[in-house]
Each structure stands twice: as C-alpha cells, then as structure tokens.
Amino acid sequence: MRGKILFVVGLGTGYVLGAKAGRQRYEQIAGAADKVWNSPSVTKQRHEVQHFVETQAPKLMESASDVATGAIDKVSKRKGSAKGSKRSPKGGANGSSSTGAGSGDA
Numbered sequence: 001m002r003g004k005i006l007f008v009v010g011l012g013t014g015y016v017l018g019a020k021a022g023r024q025r026y027e028q029i030a031g032a033a034d035k036v037w038n039s040p041s042v043t044k045q046r047h048e049v050q051h052f053v054e055t056q057a058p059k060l061m062e063s064a065s066d067v068a069t070g071a072i073d074k075v076s077k078r079k080g081s082a083k084g085s086k087r088s089p090k091g092g093a094n095g096s097s098s099t100g101a102g103s104g105d106a
Contacts, residue, residue, distance in 0.1 A: 002049065012036075
C-alpha cells in the first residue's frame with residue numbers, strides 16, 4: 001500500500017515538475033495535489049506512517065547496527081586469517097599492524 005502511495009506521489013511530482021503546459025495548468029495541478037495531500041484519508045495515512053516510523057526506527061537502527069557489527073567482525077576475521085596467504089593486499093597493509101613475511105623488511 002505504501003509503495004503504491006509513493007508511486008502516485010512520485011508520478012504526480014514528476015508530472016508537475018515536467019509539465020510544459022504553462023502556469024495556469026501548474027496552478028491547477030498544484031491545487032489538486034494540495035487537495036489530495038490534505039484530504040482526511042491521506043492525512044490519516046501520513047500520521048499512521050509517521051507513527052510507524054517513530055516506533056520502528058529505533059528497532060531498525062539496532063538491527064542494522066547488529067548486522068553491521070557482525071559484518072565488520074567477519075571481515076576482520078578474514079583479514080586476520082589471510083596475513084600469510086597469497087591473497088594479501090598489494091602495496092602494504094591498509095592501516096593494519098601486520099608483521100612478518102611481506103612487511104617490507106627486504
């Protein structure tokens with residue numbers, strides 16, 4: 001449902017911005033868009049979406065943070081296990097503190 005609303009809003013916005021029918025047509029379209037935007041059903045949906053975002057955003061941020069932390073841990077573990085392998089990056093150790101073979105002691 002939300003996707004359909006966003007599509008219609010985007011379509012209307014694109015038409016208004018891209019219309020070359022003159023100022024009178026623009027005013028007509030803008031007035032119609034204003035009526036739709038401020039209609040009771042759209043206003044109710046806007047408030048419901050706003051409430052949903054306000055209640056779900058903290059949960060989403062926590063989940064995203066957990067996933068990002070897990071991804072960073074996985075990448076860090078892979079880099080750590082690849083120190084002596086042939087897959088080590090060329091040109092140095094991108095800020096890591098690796099020592100041993102290939103550290104430029106030649």
